[in-house]
Amino acid sequence: MLDNSSSYYYFKLLRLYSHFFTTTFDYFMLELKNDVYQIGGIPISVLTEKYDTPIYVYDTAIMARQYDQLKTAFNGANTKIKFACKALNNINILKFFKHIGSGLDTVSIQEVWTGLRAGFDPKNIIYTPNCVSMEEIDMAVKEGVQINIDNLSILEQFGHKYGNTVPVCVRINPHVMAGGNINISTGHIDSKFGISIYQMRHLERVIKSENICVNGLHMHTGSDILDVDVFLRAADILFEVTEHFPDLTFIDFGSGFKVPYKPDDYATDIEEVGSKLTEKFNAFCKTYGRDLELWFEPGKFLVSQSGTFLAKVNVIKQTTATVFVGIDSGLNHLIRPMLYNSYHHIINVSNPMGKQRLYTVVGYICETDTFGWDRKLSEVKEGDIIAFQNAGAYGFTMSSNYNSRFRPAEVLVHEGKDYLIRKREDLEDILRNQVESVTF
Ligand SMILES: Cc1ncc(COP(=O)(O)O)c(C=O)c1O
Numbered sequence: 001m002l003d004n005s006s007s008y009y010y011f012k013l014l015r016l017y018s019h020f021f022t023t024t025f026d027y028f029m030l031e032l033k034n035d036v037y038q039i040g041g042i043p044i045s046v047l048t049e050k051y052d053t054p055i056y057v058y059d060t061a062i063m064a065r066q067y068d069q070l071k072t073a074f075n076g077a078n079t080k081i082k083f084a085c086k087a088l089n090n091i092n093i094l095k096f097f098k099h100i101g102s103g104l105d106t107v108s109i110q111e112v113w114t115g116l117r118a119g120f121d122p123k124n125i126i127y128t129p130n131c132v133s134m135e136e137i138d139m140a141v142k143e144g145v146q147i148n149i150d151n152l153s154i155l156e157q158f159g160h161k162y163g164n165t166v167p168v169c170v171r172i173n174p175h176v177m178a179g180g181n182i183n184i185s186t187g188h189i190d191s192k193f194g195i196s197i198y199q200m201r202h203l204e205r206v207i208k209s210e211n212i213c214v215n216g217l218h219m220h221t222g223s224d225i226l227d228v229d230v231f232l233r234a235a236d237i238l239f240e241v242t243e244h245f246p247d248l249t250f251i252d253f254g255s256g257f258k259v260p261y262k263p264d265d266y267a268t269d270i271e272e273v274g275s276k277l278t279e280k281f282n283a284f285c286k287t288y289g290r291d292l293e294l295w296f297e298p299g300k301f302l303v304s305q306s307g308t309f310l311a312k313v314n315v316i317k318q319t320t321a322t323v324f325v326g327i328d329s330g331l332n333h334l335i336r337p338m339l340y341n342s343y344h345h346i347i348n349v350s351n352p353m354g355k356q357r358l359y360t361v362v363g364y365i366c367e368t369d370t371f372g373w374d375r376k377l378s379e380v381k382e383g384d385i386i387a388f389q390n391a392g393a394y395g396f397t398m399s400s401n402y403n404s405r406f407r408p409a410e411v412l413v414h415e416g417k418d419y420l421i422r423k424r425e426d427l428e429d430i431l432r433n434q435v436e437s438v439t440f
């Protein structure tokens with residue numbers, strides 16, 4: 001269904017249309033047409049009536065727009081984009097990214113298997129696990145995907161087993177502090193990720209003694225990079241160590257591009273990174289003596305803005321301190337605000353023109369479960385539909401059944417039509433793997 005390219009021109013038009021909006025300030029906001037909030041041309045009320053709440057809704061036109069923007073920014077080099085499916089792992093989304101030409105970035109064998117099921121060529125899948133067993137890496141080798149190893153112990157075992165018969169990428173930790181939050185910063189000195197830049201001698205010894213063919217170098221300094229220069233400095237560090245690796249065919253610069261979460265928010269200037277890094281990369285290739293591929297593995301940049309999480313207001317609760325809006329969802333569905341203190345722009349889509357008031361939006365989980373404190377929303381009534389923007393990345397994939405709640409449905413809007421791509425769970429899903437084996 002989604003792989004059908006017969007509607008190519010319609011799709012191209014949609015891309016052009018959405019590209020236009022990248023130049024406007026609030027391009028990540030929901031569309032408001034004739035006082036009706038819409039996603040990909042479909043009124044939100046139509047979606048919530050059809051699929052109920054809570055639901056995640058994704059718009060392929062926005063994913064395509066983001067993909068195109070990145071491709072265009074780096075078109076001066078031989079650039080390959082691998083969608084980091086940890087951000088959004090529904091198989092329909094994976095098929096869509098394959099359809100528009102992307103590869104896949106995976107961090108577990110299960111993601112590898114899902115990618116293969118979605119039809120990706122194993123050669124277009126990179127597997128970057130952390131702290132997994134050699135057995136899991138063996139499974140990935142068997143699937144023929146590009147292996148990326150981030151510690152010396154496993155690299156030594158890998159070399160011992162495969163020598164130079166299976167080329168491997170090595171994840172380097174350049175020790176730069178990038179990323180918007182300590183929990184999503186991965187390139188600093190205390191991070192568990194990557195092989196330290198200070199362990200280069202040891203790394204060389206392992207490669208030589210086990211006759212390993214290193215075909216790629218990788219870094220990922222963290223999510224939500226705020227400073228392009230920090231990112232470029234990390235890239236320079238990677239270029240500097242390439243002299244130890246004569247067999248490279250690619251360098252993978254990871255991801256971490258920041259998208260805007262609210263009006264006036266800072267976002268990574270993709271065009272600036274594109275032109276500066278491309279220039280550096282091409283100059284580097286000349287000194288290296290070979291044209292390499294430049295890889296990226298974005299998650300958030302490709303899907304964050306494409307996703308909206310919709311929930312219904314169960315209760316309005318006035319206290320002496322605030323007015324709570326209690327919704328039919330919780331941190332079990334969208335954990336980012338509680339886990340990372342992330343901001344998701346919240347809109348009352350049922351009352352677009354209503355008077356603005358201050359509310360604290362909370363969930364139904366029996367913990368502190370706050371989506372947003374003191375948010376300005378147009379006047380909220382019980383039964384209204386509340387939309388959380390930027391919910392495409394690390395939304396559903398981080399959801400759980402905490403409090404025995406069902407995980408929400410997922411809907412994809414593509415070329416003006418909506419498709420159910422994941423059913424809402426029911427009690428059978430909660431109980432499926434429980435074994436009632438004890439008689440009391
Ligand atoms: C190795 C690796 N690559 C890519 C990504 C995607 O990052 P982002 O969603 O910020 O683009 C992550 C995210 O944590 C990652 O760990």
